[in-house]
Amino acid sequence: xxxxxxxxxxxxPKRLADLPPIEGARMAVTNSGTRYKGRPDLLLMSFAxxxxxxxxxxxxxxxxAPVEWxxxxxxxxxxxxxxxxxxxxxxxxxxxxxxxxxxxxAAAARLLGCKSGEVMLASTGVIGQILPHVKxxxxxxxxxxxxxxxxxxxxAEAIRTTDxxxxxxxxxxxxxxxxxxxxxxxxGSGMIAPDMATMLCFIATDAKLPPEILQVLLREANAExxxxxxxDGDTSTSDTVLLFATGQARHPKIDEVRDPRLxxxxxxxxxxxxxxxxxxARDGEGARKLVTVRVSGAATAKSARKIALTIANSPLVKTxxxxxxxxxxxxVMAVGKSGEKADRDRLAIRIGGQLVTAKGMIHPDYDEARAxxxxxxSEIDIEVDVGVGRGRAKVWTCDLTHGYIDIxxxxxx
Amino acid sequence: xxxxxxxxxxxxPKRLADLPPIEGARMAVTNSGTRYKGRPDLLLMSFAxxxxxxxxxxxxxxxxAPVEWxxxxxxxxxxxxxxxxxxxxxxxxxxxxxxxxxxxxAAAARLLGCKSGEVMLASTGVIGQILPHVKxxxxxxxxxxxxxxxxxxxxAEAIRTTDxxxxxxxxxxxxxxxxxxxxxxxxGSGMIAPDMATMLCFIATDAKLPPEILQVLLREANAExxxxxxxDGDTSTSDTVLLFATGQARHPKIDEVRDPRLxxxxxxxxxxxxxxxxxxARDGEGARKLVTVRVSGAATAKSARKIALTIANSPLVKTxxxxxxxxxxxxVMAVGKSGEKADRDRLAIRIGGQLVTAKGMIHPDYDEARAxxxxxxSEIDIEVDVGVGRGRAKVWTCDLTHGYIDIxxxxxx
Numbered sequence: 001x002x003x004x005x006x007x008x009x010x011x012x013p014k015r016l017a018d019l020p021p022i023e024g025a026r027m028a029v030t031n032s033g034t035r036y037k038g039r040p041d042l043l044l045m046s047f048a049x050x051x052x053x054x055x056x057x058x059x060x061x062x063x064x065a066p067v068e069w070x071x072x073x074x075x076x077x078x079x080x081x082x083x084x085x086x087x088x089x090x091x092x093x094x095x096x097x098x099x100x101x102x103x104x105x106a107a108a109a110r111l112l113g114c115k116s117g118e119v120m121l122a123s124t125g126v127i128g129q130i131l132p133h134v135k136x137x138x139x140x141x142x143x144x145x146x147x148x149x150x151x152x153x154x155x156a157e158a159i160r161t162t163d164x165x166x167x168x169x170x171x172x173x174x175x176x177x178x179x180x181x182x183x184x185x186x187x188g189s190g191m192i193a194p195d196m197a198t199m200l201c202f203i204a205t206d207a208k209l210p211p212e213i214l215q216v217l218l219r220e221a222n223a224e225x226x227x228x229x230x231x232d233g234d235t236s237t238s239d240t241v242l243l244f245a246t247g248q249a250r251h252p253k254i255d256e257v258r259d260p261r262l263x264x265x266x267x268x269x270x271x272x273x274x275x276x277x278x279x280x281a282r283d284g285e286g287a288r289k290l291v292t293v294r295v296s297g298a299a300t301a302k303s304a305r306k307i308a309l310t311i312a313n314s315p316l317v318k319t320x321x322x323x324x325x326x327x328x329x330x331x332v333m334a335v336g337k338s339g340e341k342a343d344r345d346r347l348a349i350r351i352g353g354q355l356v357t358a359k360g361m362i363h364p365d366y367d368e369a370r371a372x373x374x375x376x377x378s379e380i381d382i383e384v385d386v387g388v389g390r391g392r393a394k395v396w397t398c399d400l401t402h403g404y405i406d407i408x409x410x411x412x413x
Numbered sequence: 414x415x416x417x418x419x420x421x422x423x424x425x426p427k428r429l430a431d432l433p434p435i436e437g438a439r440m441a442v443t444n445s446g447t448r449y450k451g452r453p454d455l456l457l458m459s460f461a462x463x464x465x466x467x468x469x470x471x472x473x474x475x476x477x478a479p480v481e482w483x484x485x486x487x488x489x490x491x492x493x494x495x496x497x498x499x500x501x502x503x504x505x506x507x508x509x510x511x512x513x514x515x516x517x518x519a520a521a522a523r524l525l526g527c528k529s530g531e532v533m534l535a536s537t538g539v540i541g542q543i544l545p546h547v548k549x550x551x552x553x554x555x556x557x558x559x560x561x562x563x564x565x566x567x568x569a570e571a572i573r574t575t576d577x578x579x580x581x582x583x584x585x586x587x588x589x590x591x592x593x594x595x596x597x598x599x600x601g602s603g604m605i606a607p608d609m610a611t612m613l614c615f616i617a618t619d620a621k622l623p624p625e626i627l628q629v630l631l632r633e634a635n636a637e638x639x640x641x642x643x644x645d646g647d648t649s650t651s652d653t654v655l656l657f658a659t660g661q662a663r664h665p666k667i668d669e670v671r672d673p674r675l676x677x678x679x680x681x682x683x684x685x686x687x688x689x690x691x692x693x694a695r696d697g698e699g700a701r702k703l704v705t706v707r708v709s710g711a712a713t714a715k716s717a718r719k720i721a722l723t724i725a726n727s728p729l730v731k732t733x734x735x736x737x738x739x740x741x742x743x744x745v746m747a748v749g750k751s752g753e754k755a756d757r758d759r760l761a762i763r764i765g766g767q768l769v770t771a772k773g774m775i776h777p778d779y780d781e782a783r784a785x786x787x788x789x790x791s792e793i794d795i796e797v798d799v800g801v802g803r804g805r806a807k808v809w810t811c812d813l814t815h816g817y818i819d820i821x822x823x824x825x826x
Contacts, residue, residue: 062749062757092745094758094774127742128775232728237749315645315728315813316821323822329540330647332505336475337648344475345507361507362541400728402818408729409736409814 006407011282011290011378011398012165019152019170019183024048024246025204026147029158032139034132035087035125040158042136044143045082045202046112051246053079053120054214056222058239064091065131066121067238069101073117077211079244080114082202085136086161086187087125091237100133107137111144122200122240124161124187156185159200162407163187167279173268176261178251180207182268186276188231188283199226201241201276207265208247209254216257217266218243225273228305228395231284232404233313243269281396286403289321290396291380297348298391303340305393307386310338318400321380326371328356335384346387353381419820424695424703424791424811425578432565432583432596437461437659438617439560442571445552447545448500448538453571455549457556458495458615459525464659466492466533467627469635471652477504478544479534480651482514486530490624492657493527495615498549499574499600500538504650513546520550524557535613535653537574537600569598572613575820576600580692586681589674591664593620595681599689601644601696612639614654614689620678621660622667629670630679631656638686641718641808644697645817646726656682694809699816702734703809704793710761711804716753718806720799723751731813734793739784741769748797759800766794 025047029040055074057067083104090097105119112119123131156166167186174180188199209217222241254262282290293312298304311317314334320327331349335342345360352374356366374380380399438460442453468487470480496517503510518532525532536544569579580599587593601612622630635654667675695703706725711717724730727747733740744762748755758773765787769779787793793812 058749059752060746060749061751061753061755062745062760092742092757092770092774094772096774127745130774234727234729234743234746234750237746314647315817316647319818319821322818325822329505332475332540333473333647333650336471336473336650338474339472340474342474344505347475357505359507361505361509361543400818401822402815404728405732405735405813405815405818408732409738 006162006164008164009283009287011287013279013282016166017168017170019168020181021149022181022183022204022246023206023248024051025244026149027151027155028143028146028148029151029154030139030143032085033135034085040154041086042139043084043155043158044108044140044147045155046147047080047244048246048248051079051244052077052209052211052214053242053244054211054218055120055240055242056218058236060237062092062237064089064123064238065093065097065101066090066123067240069105069121070240070242073120076117078118079120080118081108081112082120082242083108083140084122084159084200084202086159088123088129088131089125089127089238090123090131091127093128093130096130100131103133104136107140111140120242122238124159124200124238127237152183152185159185159187161187162285163283165283167276167283169272169275171268171272173264175207175249175251175254175265178249180205180249180251180265182272184272184276186280188280199236199239199280201226203242203272204244204246206247206249207245208249208251209245213254213257214243214245217269221270221273224270225277228393229277229281230309230312230395230397231281278396281398284398285407286401287398288401289378289380289399291321291382291398293395293397294383295386296392297385297387297389299341299389300391301393302391304391305395307335307338307340307342307384308393308395310334311382311384312395312397315400318397321375322399322401324372324375326351326368326375331382331384335386341388342386343388348385348387350383419575419577421577422696422700424700426692426695429579430581430583432581433594434562435594435596435617435659436619436661437464438657439562440564440568441556441559441561442564442567443552443556445498446548447498453567454499455552456497456568456571457521457553457560458568459560460493460657461659461661464492464657465490465622465624465627466655466657467624467631468533468653468655469631471649473648473650475505475650477502477536477651478506478510478514479503479536480653481511482518482534483653483655486533489530491531492533493531494521494525495533495655496521496553497535497572497613497615499572501536501542501544502538502540502651503536503544504540506541506543509543513544516546517549520553524553533655535651537572537613537651540650565596565598572598572600574600575698576696578696580689580696582685582688584681584685586677588620588662588664588667588678591662593618593662593664593678595685597685597689599693601693612649612652612693614639616656616685618658619660619662620658621662621664622658626667626670627656627658630682634683634686637683638690641806642690642694643722643725643808643810644694691809694811697811698820699814700811701814702791702793702812704734704795704811706808706810707796708799709805710798710800710802712754712802713804714806715804717804718808720748720751720753720755720797721806721808723747724795724797725808725810728813731810734788735812735814737785737788739764739781739788744795744797748799754801755799756801761798761800763796
């Protein structure tokens with residue numbers, strides 16, 4: 001059933017980050033016997049008493065059962081555990097799916113000595129197959145004895161599906177002069193892939209912050225990181241980002257999200273999430289090139305983001321980049337189809353920093369050979385100023401290659 | 414510069430329609446010497462005195478100069494001529510582009526003995542290159558002596574770019590018991606292709622209708638034909654549909670768009686445009702399968718169309734179809750990401766007529782082998798009822814194959 005493993009993306013980071021322990025967070029992994037053979041695919045995390053949680057889930061109207069579970073329990077803001085399985089997304093599984101999450105959460109709660117609603121759940125993999133929750137519960141049972149603080153690399157491995165490398169990141173920062181650490185792991189390679197994938201991200205910090213503040217910080221950082229990422233424009237039914245704060249750091253109590261002592265933490269959280277989002281783009285299915293699209297001069301930041309995403313999702317822009325063809329007319333086309341305000345005669349397109357257009361036509365000094373040379377590199381920069389306002393956005397994507405078709409059309413049959 | 418010609422789409426109609434003359438419409442074609450060698454790429458049409466015109470143009474905010482010309486002159490509703498060139502779209506060409514359309518329209522008006530504003534213009538091909546209008550005008554000069562009523566097949570050939578077959582259709586109908594004919598030709602294979610393409614359609618009829626009525630009928634038919642067509646979701650900067658009515662038919666005057674005597678004409682115009690839209694989908698770049706997506710049970714018809722287009726544009730749905738993989742979870746995903754109202758637990762997906770889902774999960778009688786057998790055919794039917802209302806829509810698309818990547822990434826470099 002599971003695919004043959006794919007060769008590592010040529011865009012994989014040269015070096016993966018080493019994640020230090022987070023006080024109050026421990027983890028253990030195992031093989032669940034449900035889909036993958038010979039590799040861990042089940043993660044249990046345990047959090048110290050007093051841990052709070054914030055979270056964001058997919059905007060899909062067809063959410064998976066674990067997403068519905070998290071949505072129900074996140075508002076209480078308390079967490080003692082997390083269970084993630086890879087290989088079966090438990091999406092579009094009707095009543096059986098809801099029963100499975102209830103059973104898994106109840107078992108984990110018994111093992112960790114907490115309430116069911118304090119166990120967060122996420123699943124990733126094939127859509128539409130009943131989750132064999134009895135096997136999951138059996139596999140979880142010995143894990144409490146194996147929990148360790150130094151298990152982040154194993155955790156990042158266990159949540160992979162079609163990912164060709166694990167995604168992990170860490171940031172150090174300070175709140176009121178006291179050291180705080182933030183770790184994060186993520187998985188995803190298509191927004192959703194043939195029978196697997198979906199974007200999941202789990203972040204833990206020792207910061208001591210109320211869940212309401214955590215939720216605001218997470219939402220803000222997410223808007224400029226994971227929400228600015230696209231591989232194929234297809235939104236998963238399972239997308240989930242959870243942020244756990246164990247409260248073990250020694251900084252004083254913070255009650256206000258606008259407290260200036262939070263600035264360093266806020267920046268570090270954004271850097272961590274942007275780092276993970278870029279890692280997901282680097283592992284886009286079939287990707288040979290990491291593409292950064294920056295839009296400025298839009299009516300609003302929201303408008304800039306929509307224009308940038310329209311460029312980043314255009315099959316014609318993505319295939320031109322795959323073909324190392326400086327076909328800037330396709331960028332004009334994408335801006336035009338976005339539905340957002342843009343001034344054709346003030347449009348300024350830059351490829352690899354070089355100005356391509358001016359006054360509604362090609363710039364007289366534009367050097368196509370120079371643009372083509374930039375497109376032969378593995379990291380491509382596209383900048384577009386649409387000439388109507390001050391809105392800005394930055395979006396990550398990858399090129400559209402034969403590899404994407406291979407992975408999504410040819411592999412399973 | 415121009416691409417090597419591509420092999421004919423395997424989805425090309427077995428037989429192309431033969432178009433009869435339309436009284437009051439004559440045409441001539443030639444090679445303009447601008448891009449293509451050894452084939453006509455310039456079309457001049459001439460219309461009898463009293464001909465009226467209606468038209469629709471791209472929603473792109475980056476329209477080409479010919480689109481702007483048509484937008485300026487369509488409101489007057491009068492037409493005496495049409496000039497179309499293939500190979501250069503005259504898009505994003507600044508002041509030079511506007512000067513080129515003025516020069517071409519003035520030359521055609523001199524040749525036909527009409528006002529400039531009564532000449533409609535369309536161009537299709539590469540974006541961002543100055544149109545060599547002196548060559549176009551030279552090539553037009555001998556054409557008035559060659560105008561003939563029986564030139565529809567030549568006209569359909571002359572407007573092709575990457576199209577692998579010409580698109581033409583005809584319908585007969587009656588207004589108040591008098592015979593009326595409608596002919597149409599179209600071009601397009603990607604919504605916009607590497608350095609060419611764009612969707613153009615020119616329709617002529619001998620009906621005698623005021624331009625205001627013609628415009629309403631065209632808009633209504635377009636909403637359910639060309640606006641329900643997608644190859645890659647990339648909207649062209651040149652999309653143009655023009656409908657000319659020469660008024661030579663013998664039916665009585667019609668003053669009201671809701672006049673019941675227009676019903677047969679209205680239906681025939683819709684059939685003609687739906688036929689041409691389907692032909693464009695059959696020539697989608699790299700297409701191996703024609704896909705019809707029908708959505709019902711949506712909150713409104715507009716909502717149904719958005720859901721259908723989201724399914725039809727999803728790279729994961731399109732690659733699954735290319736791979737003949739009955740991966741219905743991707744259809745669930747696409748409905749979920751559409752942003753439109755849908756009831757997961759009442760969602761009914763049918764592939765090739767077979768019910769796949771019920772009660773928010775896979776239907777107990779679903780036979781994957783039967784769905785796979787359907788996907789091996791060349792015409793694929795997907796039906797989705799989203800269970801919330803009575804809105805319906807039907808959309809045509811094609812699969813996403815290695816051929817699309819070849820055409821758009823590999824060919825030009």
